[in-house]
Amino acid sequence: MVHQKQVSSVLNKHKQRDSWFLTEYSVNPYEGCSCNCLYCYIRGSKYGENMEDGLAIKSNALKILEKQLLARAKKGQYGFVAVGSATDAYMHHEDKWKLTQGMLELLLKYRFPVFISTKSTSILRDVELLKQIDQGAILPDDLKRKLNRGAILSVSVSSMNQKITNILEPGAATPEERLEVMHQLKQQGFLAGVNAIPTLPFLSDTEEELERTISAAKKHGADYILVGGLTLFGKERADSKPLYLNFLKRYDPALLPEYERLYGTNFFPPKKYLRKLKEKSELLSRRYNIRTSILTEHEETANGNPASTQSELF
Numbered sequence: 001m002v003h004q005k006q007v008s009s010v011l012n013k014h015k016q017r018d019s020w021f022l023t024e025y026s027v028n029p030y031e032g033c034s035c036n037c038l039y040c041y042i043r044g045s046k047y048g049e050n051m052e053d054g055l056a057i058k059s060n061a062l063k064i065l066e067k068q069l070l071a072r073a074k075k076g077q078y079g080f081v082a083v084g085s086a087t088d089a090y091m092h093h094e095d096k097w098k099l100t101q102g103m104l105e106l107l108l109k110y111r112f113p114v115f116i117s118t119k120s121t122s123i124l125r126d127v128e129l130l131k132q133i134d135q136g137a138i139l140p141d142d143l144k145r146k147l148n149r150g151a152i153l154s155v156s157v158s159s160m161n162q163k164i165t166n167i168l169e170p171g172a173a174t175p176e177e178r179l180e181v182m183h184q185l186k187q188q189g190f191l192a193g194v195n196a197i198p199t200l201p202f203l204s205d206t207e208e209e210l211e212r213t214i215s216a217a218k219k220h221g222a223d224y225i226l227v228g229g230l231t232l233f234g235k236e237r238a239d240s241k242p243l244y245l246n247f248l249k250r251y252d253p254a255l256l257p258e259y260e261r262l263y264g265t266n267f268f269p270p271k272k273y274l275r276k277l278k279e280k281s282e283l284l285s286r287r288y289n290i291r292t293s294i295l296t297e298h299e300e301t302a303n304g305n306p307a308s309t310q311s312e313l314f
């Protein structure tokens, strides 16, 4: 059942730029998500065990977003906007409600750059809109010297094993379909890559499975692969940690003690584990000649070639 709700704000400003995705803002057209991933960090009693049941359409979102974008644009406060940070911008309901499309039209109008990470094939519907954003967005001053485009598009892949993703991400496209979407985005000339976030301990973080993901990303033309660990929140029945541990109980109970050792009562794996995951993924990414950040090393240190400026807008 889909609810409608009114919101007073829709453009969230981050305290600082996200170092991985380069985003400074986020917008979420929907509350909840029909992809229904068991490990989703937004899971909890607020949304219930099946997030689709608690799904809400922010029915006045476009009106509010326009006001907020106009105010930011007037002050020259440009920055990448993550479209769908607590929902998949292209989950099933987007086909009917088209709120994401409406938001992209506003982001284009006010010339804000966008970052999207999706598990859906529906992003291909908006290719022409995204191309215009890519070419016309105004970047923050320091990024003008490093990046000359306004759209960064990722597909999210936690595992290449479809038996696992069918259970963990029941409402999402298959990993192969997502990679095919990314391939098509690359063919359309976008900066595009893979978010292997979360990578699943003992399931997709082994050398063999990581290589499977990284080599598949490379084969499909990804510009980058971002590898990150799994967070598991909460204690209530509908929270991600109990749901995920229940999945393990059915899928491979032998892994339960391993997870107990790794997480204990924490929501995050230890820093040592994350360091090792980073080392492993960087080694493999070098082997497959694919970078582990959105910017290239050259772009990280570049100093010239500003893209468009604010004065071109007003």
Ligand code: SF4
Binding pocket: 033, 034, 035, 036, 037, 039, 040, 041, 042, 085, 086, 087, 088, 119
């Ligand atoms: S696609 Fe993202 S927002 Fe949607 S359920 Fe999965 S993890 Fe959560």
